[in-house]
Amino acid sequence: MLPAMFAAVAAFGQSHHLHLDNYTIPVAKKGALVGKLHDQKGPLSRPQILEDTSNLFTLNKKGELRLKKKQALRADAPAFQYTITVQTGDSKESFTLVRDDFHRNKVVAHRGAFKNNAGSENSLTSLKDAIRIGCEGSEFDVWLSSDGVPVLSHDPHIGGKVVEETTLAELQKIELKNGDRVPTFEEYIQEAMKQNGTHMVLELKPSKKGRAIELTQTCYNLIRKYQCQAWMLYISFDYDICKKLVELDPFAKVAYLNGEKSPAELKADKIWGLDYSMKAIDKDISILQTAKKAGITTNIWTVNDPAKMDEYLKAGVDYITTNEPEILLQKVK
Template identity: 65%
Template sequence: MRLRYRIMIPALLAAAAVNGQAPLHMDNYTIPVGKSGAKVGTIYTPQGAAKGVQLAEDTSGLFTVSKKGVLQLKKKASLGADAAMQYAVTLKTGDASESFILVKDEFNRNKVVAHRGAWKNNAGSQNSITSFRDAVRIGCEGSEFDVWLSKDGVPMLSHDGHIGGKTIEETPIAELTAIELKNGDHVPLFEDYIKEAMKQNKTRLVLELKPSKTGRGEQLAQTCMDLIRKYKCEAWMLYISFDYNICKKVAAIDPHAKVAYLNGDKTPAELKADGIWGFDYNWKVIDKDPNIFKEARKNKVTVNIWTVNDPAQMSTYLNAGADFLTTDEPEKALELVKK
């Protein structure tokens, strides 16, 4: 569905540039299924919760905005199984407007995140379009992937800082995307992943923003967030990084982004204080602190654990209350959660 873009006056652009934020954003972009009048999300400006918001465009005619700035389905409107997957709306308050894509919420909720896609038991390479498609096909809740900036500032996928004999941050994007992977794939752009993800509403993207060896970590975060805003794919996105400044940058751009920290050196209370949604720590870090699940619940931060490939460990962490497990063996994890 095509969206109509609004042109903002220079003063509004300056206001929207605070922390790189859009003039309007929401705390949720998914639509509950089978519930009349269901709430979608509360609307915010960079200054806080928005009031006096108008629904400037709604081609479906299904939505309304309350006086408190909540976007929701109309009282008698609901989405059934045969309803469309995506809906475009434009919201406006004063001179500020922003368009969004809302998504029928049929996302999997089985806690299984495929590490670099579902590659180990399938045809594709790690961090390839094929491995993402296979993560969707087998039914994962999320598919994790790693993103760097090329020399010329384009976000692309690779776990390591070099690929095909080339150092990513020192190589133009045209050379990087020419590198061949298995199964007919080439090294993909982050933009390619966005386009592929938006074809479905079952598996979310777990974007790992890699620490930069050239001091461009926050530039990577801003560039990726700009692409997410361009494609209006917020409903599909989760974020992780080993670089705490990158995590804080993403949270500053979108205070409701679901951002998790990877490095293992922050307590749940510290994460909460910095507006970080959760932690995503290696299982060795988890095993050293038996109170970490209790502290996470106390501080209302989420728990993801990487990289858990042993079914016995998977069971232990799921029983302890893990919200997500990142694994190279998503098939084993999915079989376990089914039981």
């Protein structure tokens, strides 16, 4: 076995170069296209499915992954996750495909659905509540603990401790509201993957200790480990984090938070979306339509005023992040 230090370095440097451009399976469509296989190293070479225990899928020489011609995925099928292993050349990778029952209601619960429920913000309880009420996404914030574990906290400190200077064991001694404790990103993934209606909206926090790229790579390694790409949306105030995510996965749905980049700049850097504050959007609300024309998705945070929700919905925003998801859900019914 590798010594612990070298094992950690190997994990940090882990590289995956096979990707799908989509991981969700359309419902009730025979022979539906699921996604296309891509190899960052170059052209595909004899792509094939090595393992498909469901016997539902086919992969052609162009890398198109489809349901078999006479197969359609029923909405009431007992399973919603399907794992396949594919190969191209001497490279192989396993992916989890997910029946597409994800909500499309624009509602992103800020730090989970915590304000009107019993749980703490950024907790497994607030995630469960966001899922329970039917949000399209549940947003949460992640830092690295001092021993390199991604953990949830909005602020750089929690319970009187600086997250990046505190071990996971010490952080998990902190008691939050309703008996919640500080969860790890890994625990959050495990909980989110029990369902297929609500996306995880992962905010990767900038680091004053120079650990932003380490955080990004560590989280990405967990995402590949659990094959949870179908559930993931990414956001960050750190543009280098956004670009690193796109480098790791060219099809990752990454949105930038800080507000100063134009849709054209984001498109040039292959960033999927802009996720700007109300203040930034209100300076020029036409940016929503400019972004739409450029193929850039739009989100606005943090919108708690019902009148502003109405205004932004009328203006055509794609998503709204809010501490009042229950109110917004009523508006988008």
